Amino acid sequence: MKNLTKLLIASALFAGGNTFAQSKNAVVDNIVKEETDNSQLEKLGQELLDGIGPRLVGTPEFDKAGKWALDKYKSWGITARQEKWGEWRGWERGIxxxxxxxxxxxxxxxxxxxxxxxxxxxxxxxxxxxxxxxxxxxxxxxxxxxxxxxxxxxxxxxxxxxxxxxxxxxxxxxxxxxxxxxxxxxxxxxxxxxxxxxxxxxxxxxxxxxxxxxxxxxxxxxxxxxxxxxxxxxxxxxxxxxxxxxxxxxxxxxxxxxxxxxxxxxxSKELGVVPTFNIVGEIKGKEKPNEYVMLSAHFDSWDGGTGATDNGTGTLTMMEAMRILKKVYPNPKRTILVGHWSSEEQGLNGSRAFVEDHPEIVGNLQALFNQDNGTGRVVNIGGQGFAKAGDFISRWLEAVPDTIRHQIKTSFPGAPGGGGSDFASFVAVGAPGFSLSSNSWSYGNYTWHTNRDTYDKIVFDDLRSNAILTAILVYMASEDPAKLPLDKIELPVNSRTGQPGKWPEQVKANRHGGLD
The missing domain is CATH 3.50.30.30 (Glucose Oxidase; domain 1)
Structure with a gap:
């Protein structure tokens, strides 16, 4: 009788686990299918980059783009808000x-x-x-x-x-x-x-x-x-x-x-002091609403071109991933947030302000995924110095189709990023922010902060891959029964100073830009 009882329990556990596996695969399959059959990336890119253009902080175009993003999220049934965090020198480029x-x-x-x-x-x-x-x-x-x-x-x-x-x-x-x-x-x-x-x-x-x-x-x-x-x-x-x-x-x-x-x-015209803001979108978690998984990309750009690959592509990737998640995974275990940061180009100011203003989110973050270096498909993910990051991210990556996963090199536990993009604002306070680093497409020479950073430089096949990858990583991080530990590695000795390595320090946001 005892053996029969054990057998029934084992069968039930197997059936439950199999149901979860089937459910997980179904969501992943639907993510891939939605992006493959119904991608909105080209349409979003044309509206944002051709229609609105560059998004220099403090300009009317940045404000217009923020309203556009709010309207898009509303049309997808996603709650989104504009969070004012500072003020900036207002300026408008003319003829x-x-x-x-x-x-x-x-x-x-x-x-x-x-x-x-x-x-x-x-x-x-x-x-x-x-x-x-x-x-x-x-x-x-x-x-x-x-x-x-x-x-x-x-x-x-x-x-x-x-x-x-x-x-x-x-x-x-x-x-x-x-x-x-x-x-x-x-x-x-x-x-x-x-x-x-x-x-x-x-x-x-x-x-x-x-x-x-x-x-x-x-x-x-x-x-x-x-x-x-x-x-x-x-x-x-x-x-x-x-x-x-x-x-x-x-x-x-x-x-x-x-x-x-x-x-x-x-x-050009001076417009006085104008508010600056982040756009934050949310899909509320059902089981653990006070734990968070975040998508991240800066929304602002320089304005020599239209900011297509810096960081229009990161913006489009995160918006598209949110759209897909809302459609195929509307009831996440943890709350899913997306942050579209302003004034990254002047020193990560929008994300630094968010970190300062939202300790309740930062302190309960399962993972943040940031994309910000061009149009290319993601090829590198590092652990940012978190000792256990590799155990979790590797597990999450197992759900990603091999055609995407096999291109990605991982480095765990890696080293903490001290700057470069908005994930670093979170890493500096010990929160698990990870960079989805893409291949080059001559980014450094041809589109990074240049007069040629325009829509025609986008490689949409790579963006589709990135949207699928991001959506799956966010889904897996949301569903994971365990919370990613925040243990930090011991950093190696600095070869220049001979001193032990130090974790990056938090830097305060500049909330009054260009007004000196």
Whole structure:
């Protein structure tokens, strides 16, 4: 009789476990099927990136994108809210015209830098190049020469071809010669800046105070036709990045005795102090509503392009994963949250503010999955220094289709990330934030913070893979009977200092950006 009882209990346990396995497989299968047959990624991308565009914090486009995201979540039956956490310098990019008018007419490729002041009317003026000067005293004597002129403060690159193009076609002597010349020129230009007694940050301000008509830069990104577009430091006159090809032409004309004239008109507007916010979406947990699994991606971007791969792709991945989860897994065990962070580009400020403002969530976090480095499929996941992360993430990955899983390299327990993206805001306070790191697609040169970061650079097959992966990881983390332990590894000795390694320290959010 006892043996029969044991057999019945064992059968019941087996049946229960088998039911869970079947249920788990059914949800995973439905995740894959929904994304394969009914993906919304292209539509979401077109609406966000083409229709609204870049999402520089403090701009009307960022505000418009936030409202769009709230409407999308509402249409999917997902509760979402706008969480104000600070305020920012409001700014709106207007129409820009940048033209060479002497010695010939040519429209120039260029971009007014973010938060650069606008102009009441077009200004036509000669160009002057920052010269080689012996020291800061010589610089001060030269400074009055800039009055009424556009000042070039970037080096003119010796080549507009990326290095891989040289490697493919050039003779070895030619590429070695080019690299040597570029290194020498770069060192000389760095010394030219240093001898002013200023930095690349303070030099434009000094030129502005001396009466310059505007500042011209060229921040080449080492690819064909690609420049990095960041922020201006001037407050009165415009700062404009000129693409390498046109910048080099203006520079050469000037050096060869022709004094080119250009006309610039930038119509940007200051909008005063505006609120900044995160978007947080939620699918409430049924069994453990006060434990959380999070999806994470920053919502803001620079605005040289449309922020497609930094971080439109991460945003689309997380929105699509939430849409799928709501449809095929509407009653999760743990509460599922998605965080769309603002002002990541100025120092992870949105996620840092969330960590400060929501200790009740951070302290009960099962896992956070963040994606933020381009259009590529996820190929690396690390344990961020949590001793037991590998046991859990490896188990969760077992449910992922092999076509996706086999491409992913894992490193456990790994080391804690101290910055780079929003997962680090959570890691710094000992919460399990993990980066879903993707392959390159020439991200560093061609789309990261550039004027070419646009919709056409997205590889949607890779995004579909990432949406499936994220949804499955979130589902598995939600269902896991166990809570991921937060034990940290002992970090190795720092080879530079000889001191024991230290866990990254929490950094407070800047809640008043650009208002100094």
């Amino acid at each position: 820009s015209h940048i033209d060479m008018v002497y010695p010939r007419i040519k429209s120039l490729e260029g971009t007014q830098l973010a938060w650069s002041p606008g102009m009441k009317k077009a200004v036509t003026a000669e160009i002057i190049i920052l010269p080689e000067l012996a020291d800061s005293t010589a610089f001060q004597k030269w400074l009055p020469a800039v009055k009424g002129k556009f000042v070039m403060i970037s080096m003119s690159q010796p080549t507009g071809r990326p290095d891989d193009n040289w490697k493919e076609f050039a003779l070895s002597g030619s590429i070695d010669k080019m690299k040597a010349a570029r290194t020498a020129q770069t060192d000389a230009w760095r010394k030219r800046i240093t001898n002013t007694g200023l930095t690349t940050r303070t030099l434009p301000v000094a030129l502005e105070k001396a009466g310059a008509a505007g500042i011209l830069t060229s921040n080449w990104s080492a690819g064909f036709g690609v420049d990095k577009i960041f922020a201006a430091y001037t407050k009165v006159v415009p700062t404009v990045d000129i693409a390498l090809e046109d910048y080099g032409m203006l520079y050469r004309l000037n050096e060869n005795g022709v004094k080119p004239k250009i006309t610039i008109q930038t119509e």
